Amino acid sequence: MMLYYYRLEGEKKGCISLDPAVDLWYWKKQGQRLDCIYRARSVKEAWSCIQRKKTGNATVLRLEELQPAEEPAVRRCLKKAGTLFSLLVGRGLLWQEVIQWVEKHQLEVNSTELRKILQVLLLQGKCELKPGVVQRGSVRKWRCERCLYQGSEIRVSACSTCGEECAVCEHCILMGRSRACTPFFLFQPVWEKPDAALSPPLPISLTRYQENAMMEIKRELEKNRKQILVWAVTGAGKTELMLPIVKKWLDQGKRVLWATPRKDVVLELFPRLKAALAGHRVIALYGGSDQRFTPSAFVLATCHQVWRFYRFFDLMIIDEVDAFPLYGDVALEAGLHRALFAGGQQILLTATPPDHWQRFAKNRKLPTVILPVRYHGMPLPLPQLFRETGLWAKMSQKRSIRVLARFLQQLDQQHGQALIFVPRIQDVHLVISWLKEHSPHHFKKAKGVYSRHPQREKIIQEYRDGKWTVLVTTTILERGVTVPRCHVLVLGAEHPVFDETALVQIAGRVGRSANYQKGVVWFLAQERTDAQRQAQKRIKKLNEFVQKEGIGQKGAYM
Amino acid sequence: MKWWPSLFPAFRSCWFCSSPMRGMVAASVVEHICPVCREQLVILGESICPICGRFMPGSRDTICLDCNRLNPCERVVNRSAIVYTDLVKEWVQTFKYCGKESLALPMGNWMTEVVKKRYRGKGISLITYVPMHGERQRQRGFNQAERLAKVIGKNLWLPVRPLLQRKKATAPQSKRTRQERLLAVTNAFAPGKGMPDRDCSRQTVLIVDDVYTTGATIRACGRVLRENGFRQVFSVTFAR
Structure with missing residues (x-):
């Protein structure tokens, strides 16, 4: 050229x-x-x-x-x-x-x-x-x-x-x-004159504790902070918490980005945000999205798509900041900063901030809002650790595995749905064929799914609708999945992909619905690792903190 | 110690999907493909058509129907690495249309393995590739067959020459039906600037391309090469 x-x-x-x-x-x-x-x-x-x-x-x-x-x-x-x-x-x-x-x-x-x-x-x-x-x-x-x-x-x-x-x-x-x-x-971006758009009120109501957190975030935003960390436990209702803020900014005619590293999260959030923010145009950008050529003031996007923006957004909400591939990728991070308008602000949402961010929060270097309680006020389910030597050998030889059998048994008793996490993709098939041998009635209602499964989205949707009782999955489902009657088993929890954050997130899949609290979290490993112990400890600490502050069940429900 | 992992990487990754896996540095390409990718591949072994290299499960040394229909002097012996399944289609598209040129290395290495195994003792002395029309190549930025040929040539220590050129710009073969493909490429090729003036009847030439579907392109190239005096023409493609 x-x-x-x-x-x-x-x-x-x-x-x-x-x-x-x-x-x-x-x-x-x-x-x-x-x-x-x-x-x-x-x-x-x-x-x-x-x-x-x-x-x-x-x-x-x-x-x-x-x-x-x-x-x-x-x-x-x-x-x-x-x-x-x-x-x-x-x-x-x-x-x-x-x-x-x-x-x-x-x-x-x-x-x-x-x-x-x-x-x-x-x-x-x-x-x-x-x-x-x-x-x-x-x-x-x-x-x-x-x-x-x-x-x-x-x-x-x-x-x-x-x-x-x-x-x-x-x-x-x-x-x-x-x-x-x-x-x-x-x-170049231009500062458009805000047109006072009147949009219908939000169809949600916040609990008292969520309300408090939201007010605190608003106060921090007014102080013109560049970055605000929102540390909310899994199932605290992060999305609902942010909605009033997003709506307020959009009503002022400002531009808002909701970015997340995972495509699944985008696909899950899109209908919810669209319903909640009626009156504003909402577009979702991800690989293969058909809304790529639509201009809009509110954009829901995967982090990679943000490379296509230049100083456009006044407010940026970055969901699951600590997740792969965003965390540790300098280029993606730089892209997010470039997409920010001069004087724009970022809200970082996470349930599991990395250690050094926790230190920043403690030293007041990073303004932080903590929401340590779930929206229904029940404590977080505590993981139980189990050991099984030669787990994968037993699995491939189709020998009996006591803990797994017991897990399935109690699943039947509690009428739950199971998520079984495995570290590698090839293990998905192993577990499925083990189920075929040892528990045929579970096998009939079991499916395996992994990142490159051709029917991934369909199977996950069917699982949500209750068509499958057991879903064997890799870590792709560690975030952003809400199933009311969920039980979780992590097989091979000693594998390095299951670090502390991943395990805390996985444990957070359970007990998200107020009227079903019978779900369990079991970690089955060949050996104990630091990650397992730390995850257990962190959840315990958060529960204790909530008890001590007295913001448990009663307070949150007001 | 930032330099440590660059000298001793913690793990190697799959050539095509970058998921981590174990493996020796000097292992063959297939061993560096993760189990998930490998599951979706059909690697061409012994049960193939001896002419076009098509996968024919359960049969040996029988010529497939398509090759049977052809005039024997038009046939070009072809060997490929794998069957053109959906995943392979994705790889080839990433390579060709997205322009991920670094995929030329594993693909070329794999094709080298095929050439070494299948054409042993055939005395291949020259490598050429299926040319692209100038305008299309300017748009894409590179000729995928040329990239593969360069890798193979380097591995086998054989010269790579642009023996052919494309006379007319044809629409992409991948968007045509079988009949259209067979008709479209006849007379599309002509001797290129690399074609030697001296007698080359003692030379055996290898044509490189990325995908072999009907074989029309390869046969059209083969005809031009034979008309210009090459004794034997073989071809190798990545997928079949």
């Missing part, structure tokens, strides 16, 4: 242009003249002209041969630029994505015209142009501008598009390829 680089008379810094005719027209109007102009083969070359102030391989063009664009053509472009900008405001998009937007909204613009329109936006300062990957300094410092990733997943390969070797980012490749020769556009 051809680009142009030019310098104005009397200025040192150059500019990139997509269509020099528009620039000539613009600067002529401003009464300035161009000093020199070069043609570059790609945005990478033009960008390095600006950075290094050297023109390298770029071809010199003769200024006399270039004609400024004609007035009516520019007028048309200006008009279309307004329409395009109103759609793309606050987004960060690659060239091919901009084309997709244009096609989806049927703007009837061909690619030469699109270049002119984007050039108008660039000159107006409404848009910024960068290469997809910036190759500057040593290889380790190269950065993908789209996903803000730096590291070994940026590779160099021969590229037929620009005819050179250029860098490509494989970190965000599933969202469209970002290359050093692909232009990346950042559309």
Whole structure:
């Protein structure tokens, strides 16, 4: 893709242009003249002209041969630029994505015209142009501008598009390829005048304790804190807690993002939020979403989709902050910060903050709101630890496993639904075939599910509807699942995937409904690990804290 | 000690889905595919059509119906690594359309293993690949068959030459029916800039492509190569 680089008379810094005719027209109007102009083969070359102030391989063009664009053509472009900008405001998009937007909204613009329109936006300062990957300094410092990733997943390969070797980012490749020769556009956000939208009142009521927590969050927000940690135990009603805040901000005409690392959580939350926030447009963005091209003030998205926004949101609610893949991924975190409007605020929601966040909370470095009690006021179910030597050998040889049999027995007695967690995907099949051998009537109502199961969503929905009694699953269901009559068994709890947070989350699946408190949490392992003991200890501590403060059952129900 | 895991990684990951798994560094590609992926694969073993390499469970050394219909002098012997199942389709799409070029390495290595096993003693002296039309290649940024051929060439220490070129831009084969495919590619190829001027009747050439469905593309390439004097033409594809 051809680009142009030019310098104005009397200025040192150059500019990139997509269509020099528009620039000539613009600067002529401003009464300035161009000093020199070069043609570059790609945005990478033009960008390095600006950075290094050297023109390298770029071809010199003769200024006399270039004609400024004609007035009516520019007028048309200006008009279309307004329409395009109103759609793309606050987004960060690659060239091919901009084309997709244009096609989806049927703007009837061909690619030469699109270049002119984007050039108008660039000159107006409404848009910024960068290469997809910036190759500057040593290889380790190269950065993908789209996903803000730096590291070994940026590779160099021969590229037929620009005819050179250029860098490509494989970190965000599933969202469209970002290359050093692909232009990346950042559309500036504009502060829209808030229109006082009146929306119907929320169809929920909060318990007294939730109300208190909500007021506290509101107070912290008013103090203009950048980040607020909301530590609410599993089943405390985090979603309901945030709804009044979201609604208040949306009613003020502000823009709100609800981000979460998991697609399942997005799919579960979407209908709930849509019902609760009637009167506002709610869109859900995830891989394969059909609402990708809809502008909206409230966005529910997976963290990866947030890379496509640029300084857009005034308030950001980040659900399950400590979950994979968000926690520890620098690029995703940077993406979330980039999507924040100047002075925007972030609310971090979690049931299991990592240790160092707990320390920050204690040292008052991170303003924290704690909600240690479930919405119905009942204590959290305490996990029981069991040991079974040679668990997986027994499982594959189909020998009897006492604890598992007992678990199924008490499941029948209590008329519950079981979630059996296993560490690896291949174990799902093992457990299912064990059930076939030892407990045929459970086998008939059992299903296995894992991240890449072809019918994953369907099976989970059927389990929620009560079609299956036993669901064997990997850690994908550790969060965001609510089944009223749930019992939990963790098989092989010594496996490193079951760290303390995971185990606390898993234990939190049980007893979420006020009128069924018979569910149990059993950890079955070949050996005791720190994670199991710590998880047990943490839950115990929270329950004790609630008792001591006297905010248990009675208080919360008022 | 940030450098420690870069020297001694805690675990290796599956080539295609990045889920962690155990394995030796020098193991073959198949051993570095996680059990979940492997479950959805059909690896081509001995029960295949001896011409096109199609998976024919339970039969040995019988030519499949499609190959039977063809004129014997048009046939090109093909071998593939795996059957084109849904998961493999996903991989190939990630490689070709999403542009995850690093997948060329495991795919190429796997195809190298196939070539070493199936074409032993055939005296392959040259590797070429199915060309793409210039405009399409500019859009995609790379030619997937070329990437695979480069990996294979490097592994086998054989030269990779662009012997062919595409004369007309055809719509993607993957969007056509069988009949359309067979018709579309006839006369689509011509000798390319890498075609040697001297006599090459003693040379055996290997054509590389990503997917073999009807074989029309490979046969059209094979015909051009034979017309230009190559004695024997074989082909290898990733999926069949």
